Amino acid sequence: MSGAHRSGPGRGTIPPFQTFLEANRAPVYRFLVVAVGPQDADDVFQETFMAALKAYRRLTDGTKLDRWILMIASRKAIDHHRAVSRRAVPSEDLPETATTDRGPFDADDPLWRAVRSLPPRQRVAVVLRHVLDRSYADIAELMTSSEPTARANVHQGTKRLRELMT
């Protein structure tokens, strides 16, 4: 399809940002809740869509916008994890500090603690695969890596989760 002249509405036209936001907000949120956790999902959601909004005027192709926003969200999730890691040591063996109980799961949910302990790229790859059911080819594209790397990230992350949870 790329490079072909498009005629009529649909295909290459850029949808209104509101339409794009409504179509993508739930999957992006579902991804972020597991990728960065319930406490920070809102913040990273704002960063993701603000970045998209700033770039939106310069878009020339309205197709595959669902991939484009997930690519931004993946990058923001990885950046966020790195920023958080710089601020504090992983608290796996430390007593949990009190957290608010908003969000769909508890901050000390054992599975979430295991997810949080994964290196950022593994974590994002695992969530794209298991929560959003993305193919390895998609994950490679979204994370700008090769397909074997995407596969390795998912497998290592999943293996590590199994170990932590048994």
Place this chain on the structure above:
Amino acid sequence: MNVQRDLKGLSPRSDAARDSRAAAQDLARRAAAEGQIDVAVATMDSPIGELTVAVTRRGLVTVAFEGEDRDVLFERLARELSPRVMEATAPTDEARRELEQYFGGDRRRFEITVDRSLIGPFAQKVLRATSEIGYGELATYGDIAGRIDRPKAARAVGSALGSNPIPIVIPCHRIVGAGGKLTGYAGGLPRKETLLRLEGSLLEL
């Protein structure tokens, strides 16, 4: 352990739908505050049904009546103005306030700046002439045709008025057929009648 099932369980679909709606509303507030919205859209109640108003940096660009297709409107705004069309209330505050005052009988003249980007060249002339017809006054299609030096163009004037993207504020409802007959209105004749009654123009009919 079934990693896939358990991870999906961490992220229930219904919660994402609800939480992402709230997050999207926060996003709209932030985007408006940072000046990143090119076309802000909001709705308001009125005696003639829900109105949708759209505002750009230049001013009020459209007022749409209830019943107009929302997707069609948003796509038109994206295509003709900018794809950065977003629902946000703050940028539309002034427009909505003036409209509320108008419907409450407390405003006879709109002060908000209008953005004429959606108006074609001929319609510009027609609608500028129309804007000179004051609250409580009426004019005929022929009057407007005469005012723009196209005395035989009453029919073209009618279709230009029908394409008015900023009804109420550009008062195309004040234009009537010869003899004062209420003829077409893009929003439907009952709305035209309500507006003219509000302005006290229909007493004699």
